[in-house]
Amino acid sequence: MSKNLKVIFIFFAFFVLSYYELNLPYQCDREIFYELRFPRYIGILISGFSLSSAGILLQYITKNPLADPFIIGTSGGVMISIILSRLFSVSSYSIIYLLMNSVFGLLSTLFAFKVSSASGRVISNILLSGFAINSIVFSLIVFFIIFSKEHSLYFLHISFGSFSYTNYSIIIHSVIFVLILLMIVNYILKYIITISFDEEKAIVLGVDVKRIRLVVFIVSSFFTSISVTLSGMIGFVGLMIPHITRRLFYNYGFQATFFLNGFLSILFLLFSDIISKVFFYPVEFPPGIFSAVVGSFFFIYLVLKRKRKNESY
């Protein structure tokens, strides 16, 4: 396929899936469309875009094919914040909700960053810190299922993702956040490319690698916070989609890859939502189950492939 044909195909798929997302399972009237279906659709767009953007930034900057906001524990940190804000009844309409989630995501990312830079074994350390945070989160969820029956179902459901908690005020807040983050990414773009090319050469060229790496970690943590706030914890999208993007669009520039990556992730989430609408409606089916099944097999495949090449961590 030629270079442009791929892009055209992706946009075509995007429009088709958007059409089905907005018109399934039945044609609705204007009010339901604007109050329920459209915010859900916009939520999927922002959430998908920011989740895989976080993934691709992390993978570029750590040069680690296994880096993913879910695996390094950022999503877990945001989940802790979501649990806390539900317990203290912080309204999801206020900006405090998104800010609080971002702070928790940032803290857990900085924890992963600190652990990863503690010694030379970057990749295994980053996985270990994520493992620790994720197990804390899941034990918290089980704790609440046993002791607070009132909220347990909510926690269980949002830990596998759900698109039905979006509203317009959250969407507006997160759009502002995403625009600011995109500006930051655009500003440090050249440094990211240099580091992902070769770290030593970047140092020689005068790039402050440590600082840029920290900034990218922070940016990706904010991207993840936005996504988890909008749609709950959808694991492995940030891992899987950048890999597919880099395989499909290896001969594109960084900026194009970045945006196409976001679009692919949106396509994946729209597809999983349409599947749940077609097969399970009117039962709400968490998209995280679908992505976890596909994504964990992909993860295992990546680990095995690495082993075959005799590359050690």
Add this chain to the structure above:
Amino acid sequence: MIRYIVFIFIFLWTDYLFSQRIVSLLPSYTEIIYELGAGDKIVGVTNFCNYPEDVKNKQKVGDYLNPDIEIIYKLKPDIIFMGNWSNKIVDRFKNKNIKIVVLNNERNVSDIYDTIKTIGKYLKMEKESLKLVEKMKKEIKSLQIKKSYRKVYIEIDRDNWTCGSQSFISDVISISGGVNIFNDINKDYFRTNWEEVIRRNPDVVLICGQEVDEFIKRPSVKQIAATRYGRIYAINQKERDIFSRPSPRIVEMIKKLGKIINE
């Protein structure tokens, strides 16, 4: 003196032989046993049991999914009533001299009668159980509900958790004169889509664990008939317990729902 002591000892021993020690592992079974008049024989109940008041004095053995087996051993029960929860506990007591009665989940109100009869059979109180069933049937009949067949949406838990035709709550609603809007879905308990609720347009909304004011703030809520005619009712925690337990108290709930739905 010794004669008296021996006499008392034999008396206590016979008492121990003939009395049943019951452990009930579901709140609804506890209520049924109390209703049959065997409440004093119960030695262990679950943490969720809160009716009648006397339950507070009984030993708690944990929740129904994970009861504390050590405590149950200590209580030395003769008979354990438990729900059909595919539980490992059955195997634990297999070789002991304990009778375990596993009762099926209730799917409608007549299943409650069956449960009462089964419990009566194992407690050797068949007469009382038949009497209780007759009493319940008579009470429901005497309510003389004029069925309006209004469409009812019941939100058992927050965030659109509702029930389908497999749940006995659906049957309770139909006995009290309404129709559950999710009657066509062959499930007992699931999370639904808010859009679908609006499309099915319920005439009556029953919400648990939430206030009516909070419910009205939801998007597009003004479209459904229940909001237009003001038929949104919040069910408080105490009533929710009655509602979610297949026990003899369900008659009260049917009476109340009959008023709410057909008003």
